[in-house]
Amino acid sequence: MPTGTHPPLQRGASEPLAGQLAERFAQRIRERLLLPGARLPSVRDCARQHGVSPHTVVAAYDQLQAAGLLEARRQRGFFVRETRPAASRSPKPLATTRQAPVDATALIRGMFEADAGRSPGLGTLPAEWLDPVLLQSALRRLNQADSQSLQVSYGDPSGDERLRAALSQRLADLGIHASPAQILTTNGATHALDLLIRTQLQPGDAVLVDDPGWAIIFARLTQAGIRLLPVPRGVHGPDLGVLATLAAEHAPRLYLTVPVLHNPTGHSLDLATAHKLLRLADEHDFSIVEDDSYGFLAAEHVPRLAALDGLRRVVYVSGFSKVLTPAWRVGYLAAAPERLGALTDAKLLDGLTSSPVMERAVALCLEQGRLRRHAQRLRERLAQARQRVATLAARQGFRWAAPPDGLFGWLDAGVDTERLAQPLLDAGWLTAPGALFSATRCPGSLMRINMATSQDPAFWRLLRACADDISGHSATP
Template sequence: MSTNTPTPPAAPLQRDASLPLAHQLAQRYAERIRQRLLLPGARLPSVRECARHHGVSPHTVVAAYDQLQAEGLLEARRQRGFFVRETRARPPAPALAGGPVPRQVPLDATTLIRGMFGTDTTRAPGSGVLPADWLDIGLLQSALRRAQAGSPDLHVAYGEPAGDARLRLALTRRLADLGIQAAPEQLLTTAGATQALDLITRGLLQPGDAVLVDDPGWAVEFARLANSGMRLLPVPRHPDGGPDLTVMQQLAEAHHPRAYVTVSVLHNPTGSSLSAAQAHTILKLADQHDLLIVEDDTYAFLAPEHTVRLSALDGLKRTIYVSGFSKFLSPAWRVGYLAASPERTQRLIDLKLLSNLTSNALPERAVAHVLDQGQLRRHAERVQQRLDAARSRSVALAERAGARFVSPPRGLFGWIDVGVDTERLAQPLLDAGWLTAPGVLFSATRQPGSLMRINFATAQTAAFWRDLQRCIEALRGG
């Protein structure tokens, strides 16, 4: 993530400007709506709350909201307030934790993605990546030089369709350390884990298929599946780390889903991991209902050794394992991979050929170098030590601010309850210059609530927690 463009606190409204206060306020909210920092269906602050926050009269707020309605950006709902206008129908909450979410799920994931570009991570406690200064630039530069010196042909020839052969061989050893046995021909490299997930969806699923997903879960995956025509079946994720297996069984019996997409280790956003008993039950259920399990292990290098993987227990029969290096080495490298049965891998190689021929061989060869030389393991140890210290500090600050951890703090993310609607809380915090990740972004059905995700590495600033307390008190006072 770039740190070149910080996210400064919003400037106060200018009383001596030629532009009326109401127009300034309307412009501020209009810009946030267009940038999708305010999502379709989001409720704006009440007139009284907004007037108090910005130090203006209620009449000024009403005029600003009227202007936004005239521009088609807001709608007023009787007895409820002002809401960002929907561009598509908002999906209803499923019955019995269970009916499929319609395919027209809004692509609210763009809010999280936009937060990955041009934002100073020191002002983004809801960030999804490691701070740039935690990455080892020297390691990256050295690996690229070695890759270039040893293989000048990488600059002038197409790479192998399945991915760099040296990297795939190194990955077999990496997977063996995780208990996953896979031959090089079972591996396919991709442009990050995101492309791997996209190839699986397009190559092995069909529009209209029902797919089980964790709720809360990764908003980008919800949006990607919905945009591909899948029907989402949200499975509640327990604080102890696993999905609600009773609900999963009910959904499988009622809707005959084709797949289950999950983050089994250091789940995003809760930080929890599956137990061995939960993993065994999930695999039995998959066998019973002919489910394909897509296991996204994006944060594998931050997990403790010997953490249970579904793919290790299953032997890649019903599972496809997905991981990558972009979040851990460099977002610019976009190196990911998947491991599957030989038949599925070949099918996905063919689709990769049709999509973009090959992936970038140079960074793949560089990753092979850092794997083979043990540099990646040493880098992981340094990051984990630094993350342990950051987590301790962030947890202490969060608890001092009155936040409650819904899941035990582990990995990169904390899932906290702050006692007020975090979608509403996000706006005054944005005014103070803080980019947060309210819980609604991780709900497949866009359900608001008092939960939010924090990144332990970027939430160590005491000033953020002071502003959080101040904004919470202001919301409760309103």
């Protein structure tokens, strides 16, 4: 039985079918596989998926509501309660469960726990695509004197000097002119974004964000008391008409965006849109945080906002977890000198310094060109994977919102992908429905597809069957 697949309900057992079904959902809720706000299947869909009558499903949902785990919303369906009492039974082990991607926390858990071979919704490259030999070699090349001095000191609060020099050269290759003094290293790109939120914003400030966009950023901003202003993201970049209207009405402080190989769509900003966006930033006096976490997977000629702006209004953020290793947590930001003082102070208060040993090892990977060659191999392998996934998707009659690029594709499944996620999870497949990437949790027919982890024809056959099942029953009066 595949991991995550659930056995059928047992007819004739001492526990009635409704009780068995209620306990199945209750277990998922207790184990946080269904988090607050998650929508359960409709009565009709649930009855079909589990081979029971609608009356049985209604009875099960009634039990869950009575236990305080579920709430019914008029004409919308059944949802896990936003607040619920502590479960009366101890959670069962998670060894045979899969993570249902219903919010930012669940998405992070999915990255930690997922089996890449059965995770078309994964947000990273599978481990076998990375190069552990490259990492081991970099650590060995640290000479003994350097290694000893690095291991017995906190290191420079701004980051390892050799890494910042290597990053300055990396940015120059992208057309971004930043001296080592304009670069601050961090514990990953997410840490860099967190420092910016804490130093550049106050509760109540308004911030423009891509929609669809990165759920973890939505969660961090909301937690900090920031008002989100979602800007629709299209093939060529943000909808500049909507952005201009929001900027005029709400005076945002920042626009947080992923211009290159956008997560989740895979789209990149074109040059004309980039120029217009920078003019709007000047006109409405907001800064731009450019998250280039997937930059190593893109061609170097793709325009970067920081290159066009000269780090005047733009703060550039990137890291190495997507192509090197997520374990080292090495990231960085580049900004105008007047921003660096507050950011460095926040880093010191947050955790003193970042790891000088890991940063020096990354510097060696950059200095000797090995990381550049590794990234080139990844780009070539991803190009082949995209061709294969495109063939598999077309064979099953699916289309893309735009031609896929980089690691991700934005697939149109033709039906509500939140509804699709549950039967796929029951069959052991972890997916990423589009609502997960919506700032307003708006349902829809789009879903993120990871090109490196979606090459199993069995997934595409099941996706087609589940989509047809949902579509056919939705059309039934």
